[in-house]
Amino acid sequence: MKNYIRTLLPTGKKLLTDGTICLSLFSSVAVAQKAKTVDKRPNIVIILADDIGFGDFGCYGATKVKTPNVDNLARKGVQFSGACAPASTCTPSRYSLLTGEYAWRKNVGILQGDAPITIKPGSLTMPSMLQKQGYVTGCIGKWHLGLGNGNVDFNKEVRPSPNDVGFNYSFILPATGDRVPCVYLENSRVVGLDPNDPIKVSYTQKVGNDPTGKEHPELLKMKYSKGHDQTIVNGISRIGYMTGGNSARWKDEDLAEVITGKAVDFIKEHADKPFFLYFATHDIHVPRVPSARFRGSSQCGVRGDVIQQFDWSVGEVLNTLKALHLDENTIVIVTSDNGPIIDDGYADGAVENLNGHRAAGMFRGFKYSLYEGGTRVPFIISWPKVIKPGTSDVPFPFIDLFASFAELSQYKLKSHEAIDSHDALSILLGKDHKPYRDYVLIQNNNGELAVKKGDWKLIPVESKTSKMDQLYNLKKDIGETTNLADQEKEEVEALRKIITDIKSTVKN
Ligand code: NG6
Ligand code: CA
Numbered sequence: 001m002k003n004y005i006r007t008l009l010p011t012g013k014k015l016l017t018d019g020t021i022c023l024s025l026f027s028s029v030a031v032a033q034k035a036k037t038v039d040k041r042p043n044i045v046i047i048l049a050d051d052i053g054f055g056d057f058g059c060y061g062a063t064k065v066k067t068p069n070v071d072n073l074a075r076k077g078v079q080f081s082g083a084c085a086p087a088s089t090c091t092p093s094r095y096s097l098l099t100g101e102y103a104w105r106k107n108v109g110i111l112q113g114d115a116p117i118t119i120k121p122g123s124l125t126m127p128s129m130l131q132k133q134g135y136v137t138g139c140i141g142k143w144h145l146g147l148g149n150g151n152v153d154f155n156k157e158v159r160p161s162p163n164d165v166g167f168n169y170s171f172i173l174p175a176t177g178d179r180v181p182c183v184y185l186e187n188s189r190v191v192g193l194d195p196n197d198p199i200k201v202s203y204t205q206k207v208g209n210d211p212t213g214k215e216h217p218e219l220l221k222m223k224y225s226k227g228h229d230q231t232i233v234n235g236i237s238r239i240g241y242m243t244g245g246n247s248a249r250w251k252d253e254d255l256a257e258v259i260t261g262k263a264v265d266f267i268k269e270h271a272d273k274p275f276f277l278y279f280a281t282h283d284i285h286v287p288r289v290p291s292a293r294f295r296g297s298s299q300c301g302v303r304g305d306v307i308q309q310f311d312w313s314v315g316e317v318l319n320t321l322k323a324l325h326l327d328e329n330t331i332v333i334v335t336s337d338n339g340p341i342i343d344d345g346y347a348d349g350a351v352e353n354l355n356g357h358r359a360a361g362m363f364r365g366f367k368y369s370l371y372e373g374g375t376r377v378p379f380i381i382s383w384p385k386v387i388k389p390g391t392s393d394v395p396f397p398f399i400d401l402f403a404s405f406a407e408l409s410q411y412k413l414k415s416h417e418a419i420d421s422h423d424a425l426s427i428l429l430g431k432d433h434k435p436y437r438d439y440v441l442i443q444n445n446n447g448e449l450a451v452k453k454g455d456w457k458l459i460p461v462e463s464k465t466s467k468m469d470q471l472y473n474l475k476k477d478i479g480e481t482t483n484l485a486d487q488e489k490e491e492v493e494a495l496r497k498i499i500t501d502i503k504s505t506v507k508n
Pocket of ligand 1: 090091226228239344345
């Protein structure tokens with residue numbers, strides 16, 4: 001892997017070996033603050049893509065799509081080859097990122113657009129911790145962690161919302177682009193709602209008279225391939241039924257521009273304070289509907305076009321930081337919530353136009369899978385003032401960002417807070433290159449687990465997606481082609497015990 005990544009990087013990029021100054025710099029900043037001097041805490045921006053795979057950026061080997069902004073960030077920061085999402089679908093992955101807790105502990109899986117909130121208001125989250133440490137926090141883009149307490153009424157203030165779990169500001173898509181309601185919420189209220197045209201949402205039965213994709217396929221500008229045959233919004237049929245809220249409905253073509261604009265505004269408005277921005281793009285989730293500017297822009301169809309649109313969003317954020325002279329002291333992370341998928345329910349030509357593009361790189365499997373392709377994601381971190389350019393092949397599950405930011409901002413986590421997150425700050429800063437975890441756990445949407453330890457990975461038979469134990473030596477066989485479970489029985493049992501032990505810690 002290391003060699004693979006190295007050969008992809010521009011020559012001259014060196015591994016960072018000593019980041020000692022970075023940590024002491026932060027401590028001296030804290031002292032300086034007490035002396036009421038200028039606040040030098042770094043801003044933190046996480047740009048979380050949706051469904052972008054390990055092989056989807058130029059700096060990770062893609063040639064059919066151009067991602068100059070992401071590639072440039074990688075040149076200036078640390079590019080990881082061993083990073084993974086905690087889960088191979090969105091909701092559990094994001095739940096783990098923001099809470100520092102494995103989502104399978106709470107049976108958190110993909111949610112519908114009217115599902116209640118999964119994060120308990122009042123519990124410590126990454127943003128609420130950073131708030132305590134003096135950060136202004138913003139959540140922009142895809143939420144998909146539930147809203148309200150059940151029977152949510154989108155015509156009223158929708159609480160609890162991101163604003164109740166640590167964010168000072170939020171501008172969100174409630175769930176996914178392919179789920180109703182297709183409206184934005186800003187600080188817990190639907191944007192542009194006409195009270196005379198109230199919104200109604202259901203995932204069980206049709207509401208109102210809006211046509212569905214199933215009944216009226218002739219009205220569709222994009223056909224569905226699986227599911228996605230319910231209410232038609234903007235010529236695209238979705239998961240779930242909605243009626244009303246016509247003035248508030250988004251246009252898929254404008255989505256990237258709208259939310260990127262909000263991210264830029266948030267940075268501008270808070271330029272004088274330390275801020276934390278969680279910018280969760282809709283790109284490149286389905287439905288993939290790029291703006292006119294990006295339609296047809298890549299060499300691998302619409303999926304490539306929206307990757308290039310994502311890259312533009314990254315560029316807008318970076319340009320804004322630069323224009324405000326915030327670029328040196330802002331940590332920017334670019335990563336993805338889970339692995340890639342080519343056909344995710346719409347017949348958008350992504351499969352036909354792939355043109356040899358390998359979305360999951362050399363990994364086996366895709367989104368939803370416990371194979372590496374399901375969770376192995378690109379991960380780039382930059383902080384020009386402190387981090388020297390480099391690469392890292394340390395296994396790094398991004399559930400560990402929580403404890404790492406706690407360390408960075410000098411918040412002492414209590415034993416019940418962010419219980420599954422480990423401090424990896426020195427890895428993130430490129431200071432250390434030794435594995436810091438005993439093992440790494442990943443899950444699929446059903447809460448089934450696989451475990452990686454040293455060179456080995458076990459997908460146990462207990463996970464229903466596997467009919468047998470599957471043991472791979474990731475060092476020798478990164479593509480998970482040769483199952484060694486029969487030859488290495490002791491290894492299998494040792495890894496199985498890790499899963500059994502951690503599962504036994506679940507409190508009901
Ligand atoms: C699935 C949807 C898929 C996508 C996914 C959530 C069907 C057939 N598939 O149920 O299109 O919306 O949920 O994706 O409906 S995620 O990235 O948010 O986890
Ligand atoms: Ca996703």
